[in-house]
Amino acid sequence: MVDRVVKRFGGITAVNKVSLSLEAGRIYGLIGPNGSGKTTLFNCITGIDQVDEGQIRFKGQRIDGLKPHQIFHLGIGRTFQVIRVFPELTALENLLVVTTGDFAAARARAEELLGFVKLERLAGEYAGNLSYGQQKLVEFTRVLMTDPELILLDEPAAGVNRTLLNELLEAVRKLRDSGKTVLLVEHDMKVVMGLCETVFVLDHGEKLAEGPPGVIQTDERVIEAYFGR
Numbered sequence: 001m002v003d004r005v006v007k008r009f010g011g012i013t014a015v016n017k018v019s020l021s022l023e024a025g026r027i028y029g030l031i032g033p034n035g036s037g038k039t040t041l042f043n044c045i046t047g048i049d050q051v052d053e054g055q056i057r058f059k060g061q062r063i064d065g066l067k068p069h070q071i072f073h074l075g076i077g078r079t080f081q082v083i084r085v086f087p088e089l090t091a092l093e094n095l096l097v098v099t100t101g102d103f104a105a106a107r108a109r110a111e112e113l114l115g116f117v118k119l120e121r122l123a124g125e126y127a128g129n130l131s132y133g134q135q136k137l138v139e140f141t142r143v144l145m146t147d148p149e150l151i152l153l154d155e156p157a158a159g160v161n162r163t164l165l166n167e168l169l170e171a172v173r174k175l176r177d178s179g180k181t182v183l184l185v186e187h188d189m190k191v192v193m194g195l196c197e198t199v200f201v202l203d204h205g206e207k208l209a210e211g212p213p214g215v216i217q218t219d220e221r222v223i224e225a226y227f228g229r
């Protein structure tokens, strides 16, 4: 679906002819050193950045060139590396901000999703009073409000304590089991190893390697570019 995508910022080529093929019902990892183009690739897929070359297709349709809200409505949801919740709204309200239309149905869905990550107890708590990890779970469940088919997670495990991390990993696996596709940027190799079926490695904007996490971890070029630092 990502086909030889190039994204430049002035003289920097942040993403250089990267292709990713994603199958439904799988969890993919996107790894690489800082500055290797991971977030930029997410921004290209979600329409925040316009690609300079290449194509992005989703469900048979070209989506490069579409606006972020159009891509979102086609069924691609994402979280951000820097957390984006509304601290002055409750956890529940943070999920309700994305809804249009049937409020009762949205509320039921929001409550179900908070239960999905075991945060139902904190539904009425202001998001600003939640721990960092709890806020990340709120952001994660908000992405699920519209039932996206492809979910992009930018460093979901960073700064999340072990208990909450287990809730998150469990939730991601359940999504996969229900046929959703997940692409996640993650530095914690234990998380990547435990979750992902296929890992893509970026280095200086280029795809350096692709394969099962066990194979990727022993790839010499990957070790040099990433693990060896």
Ligand code: ADP
Pocket (backbone or CB within 6 Å): 009, 012, 013, 014, 032, 033, 034, 035, 036, 037, 038, 039, 040, 041
């Ligand atoms: P990663 O997420 O892998 O750490 P990024 O995608 O954030 O990497 O960045 C890739 C490269 O693109 C870096 O050199 C970064 O400085 C550059 N870059 C990213 N976004 C912008 C932008 N909006 N303007 C200029 N340069 C950018």
Ligand code: MG
Pocket (backbone or CB within 6 Å): 038, 039, 040, 081
């Ligand atoms: Mg990043």
